[in-house]
Amino acid sequence: MARLISRGFLGRRRPPEVEKRLPPGQYLVTDFPVLSAGPTPHTPLDRWSFRIDGLVKSPVSWSWPEFQKLPTETVTVDISCVTKWTKLDTKWRGVTVDTLLKGVEVDPAGQYVMAFSDGGYTTNVPLNELINGQGFVAYEFDDKPLPPEHGGPARLVVPHLYFWKSAKWIRGLRFMDRNDPGFWESLGYHIHGDPWKEERYSGD
Amino acid sequence: MAALEWQLGTVTTIQPETPKTKSFYVALPKWAGHRPGQHIDLRLTAPDGYQTQRSYSIASPPELSGQLELTVDLIQDGEVSPYLHDVVMQGDQLELRGPVGGYFVWDVTVGGPLLLVGGGSGVVPLMAMLRHRAAQHSTIPARLLYSCRTPDDVIYRDELNQLAGSVAGLEVLITFTRQAPAGWTGYQRRIDAAMLNEVITPFGTSARTYVCGPTLLVESVANLLVGMGLPADRVHTERFGPTGS
Numbered sequence: 001m002a003r004l005i006s007r008g009f010l011g012r013r014r015p016p017e018v019e020k021r022l023p024p025g026q027y028l029v030t031d032f033p034v035l036s037a038g039p040t041p042h043t044p045l046d047r048w049s050f051r052i053d054g055l056v057k058s059p060v061s062w063s064w065p066e067f068q069k070l071p072t073e074t075v076t077v078d079i080s081c082v083t084k085w086t087k088l089d090t091k092w093r094g095v096t097v098d099t100l101l102k103g104v105e106v107d108p109a110g111q112y113v114m115a116f117s118d119g120g121y122t123t124n125v126p127l128n129e130l131i132n133g134q135g136f137v138a139y140e141f142d143d144k145p146l147p148p149e150h151g152g153p154a155r156l157v158v159p160h161l162y163f164w165k166s167a168k169w170i171r172g173l174r175f176m177d178r179n180d181p182g183f184w185e186s187l188g189y190h191i192h193g194d195p196w197k198e199e200r201y202s203g204d
Numbered sequence: 205m206a207a208l209e210w211q212l213g214t215v216t217t218i219q220p221e222t223p224k225t226k227s228f229y230v231a232l233p234k235w236a237g238h239r240p241g242q243h244i245d246l247r248l249t250a251p252d253g254y255q256t257q258r259s260y261s262i263a264s265p266p267e268l269s270g271q272l273e274l275t276v277d278l279i280q281d282g283e284v285s286p287y288l289h290d291v292v293m294q295g296d297q298l299e300l301r302g303p304v305g306g307y308f309v310w311d312v313t314v315g316g317p318l319l320l321v322g323g324g325s326g327v328v329p330l331m332a333m334l335r336h337r338a339a340q341h342s343t344i345p346a347r348l349l350y351s352c353r354t355p356d357d358v359i360y361r362d363e364l365n366q367l368a369g370s371v372a373g374l375e376v377l378i379t380f381t382r383q384a385p386a387g388w389t390g391y392q393r394r395i396d397a398a399m400l401n402e403v404i405t406p407f408g409t410s411a412r413t414y415v416c417g418p419t420l421l422v423e424s425v426a427n428l429l430v431g432m433g434l435p436a437d438r439v440h441t442e443r444f445g446p447t448g449s
Contacts, residue, residue, distance in 0.1 A: 004212055004249055004299045005249055006250070006298070006299070007291070007296055007297075008287070008291040009248045009249065009287055009291070010250050011250040012256075012283040024255070025245075025247070025255065025256065025257040027256055027258075027283060033419070033444070034443050035443060036441065036443065037307050037308075038426070038437065038440065039427060039430045039436050039441065040423060040427065042427075084245075084258055084259060119436055120436075184307075186306075187306035187307055188305070201207070201304065203206055203207030204208075
C-alpha cells in the first residue's frame with residue numbers, strides 16, 4: 001500500500017535521546033495511566049501468598065511476611081503499554097524471578113510460565129524471558145508501596161515486553177510445557193508482545 | 205489469526221458534539237465489522253516519516269456498515285486530538301486498523317440486564333452498545349448512568365434524549381457534577397454508593413455492567429459495584445488517564 005502522508009500533520013518530536021527510547025508507535029507520558037480489565041482486587045496481606053507450581057518437582061509458596069524477607073533488587077526501567085504510552089525511568093523494588101526459582105526444581109519440559117493473579121487475570125511468558133534479571137515481582141514503585149490500581153500489593157514486571165505481560169495483583173507462576181495464551185493473548189493480543197517489534201496483536 | 209492490516213479511510217462527515225468533542229465519520233471500504241465496545245488504532249504519518257498512533261473507541265454500531273464513527277475529545281496539549289479537531293477536514297484520509305479488544309464488548313447475545321456507567325468521553329463505547337441494542341430492537345433492560353460536568357459536556361445529548369424517549373426498556377440518567385441545567389431535578393453530584401444503588405436496584409446483582417471513564421471514576425464505581433455483591437467478572441471496565449488527576 002502506498003504510504004499515506006497525513007495532510008498537515010507534523011507531529012510532536014521529542015529530543016533525540018528521548019525519541020530513541022520510544023518503541024514504534026509509542027508516545028511519551030510523564031503520568032502513570034491505569035489500564036486494567038475489571039475491578040481492582042483488594043486482597044488483605046494476611047490472605048496473600050505467592051505460589052510457584054505446575055511443572056515443578058514440589059510447589060512452593062510464600063506468605064507476605066516470608067516474601068518480604070526475600071532479597072530484593074531496585075531497578076529503573078522504561079515501560080511500554082500496548083495502548084501506546086511509554087513511561088521512562090520507572091523505579092521498582094522487588095524480587096527477581098531468579099531469586100524465586102532458587103531451590104525450585106523445574107521440570108525440563110516447563111519452558112513456559114503462566115503468571116496468575118487475583119481477579120483471574122493471567123498472562124503467558126516464556127521462561128527464558130523471565131530469568132537472568134529480566135522479570136521480577138515488584139511491591140514498591142518510586143520507593144513507596146505499590147498502589148492497588150497499579151497492581152499492588154505485588155505485580156510482575158517484565159519491562160522488555162508490553163506492560164500487559166507485567167501482571168498486576170500477581171499471586172504466582174505456573175510452569176507449563178506449552179505456550180498457552182493468557183487473558184489478553186486469548187482476546188486478540190500478541191502471544192509474545194515485544195514493543196520494539198511492535199507485536200501488539202495476533203498476526204503482527 | 206490474520207493480521208490486522210492498516211487501511212485507508214476517508215472522512216465523510218465531521219460533527220461537533222460538544223465544545224471540545226467532535227465525531228468523525230470515516231468511510232472504510234475494507235472494514236470487516238466490529239462488536240460494540242471495541243476500538244481502533246489510528247496512525248498519523250508526517251512528511252519525513254515520523255509516525256504516532258492512538259486508540260479510539262468506536263461510537264457507531266456494527267449495523268452502520270461501510271463506515272465508523274469515532275468520537276474524539278480534544279486534549280489541549282495533545283499531539284493527535286488537536287490535529288483531528290483543527291486540521292482534518294471532510295475528504296481527508298485517515299489510516300487505521302482494527303477492531304481491537306475483545307473484553308469490553310457487549311452485544312445482544314451477551315444478554316442483560318445491562319448497566320452502563322460512563323464518565324465524560326467514556327460514554328463513547330457505551331453509545332455503540334446502546335445504538336446496537338436499538339438497531340436490533342432489543343428489549344433487554346438497559347440503563348445508562350452518565351456523569352458530566354456541565355450541560356455543555358453531554359456528548360450525544362439529542363440522540364440520548366431521543367433513544368430514551370423511543371426505545372423500549374432503556375433509561376438514561378445523567379448526573380451533573382459541576383453545573384446542572386436550570387430546573388434540573390436529576391442527580392447533581394459525583395457518582396456515589398447511594399446513586400449506584402438506586403440505579404442498579406431494578407436489575408440487582410445479575411446486571412452486566414460496563415464502566416468507562418477517567419481512572420478515578422472507574423476505580424470508584426467498580427469497587428462500589430463489587431461491594432454491592434456483583435461478581436467481579438460482570439464488572440467490565442475501561443479506564444483512561446492516570447491516577448490522581
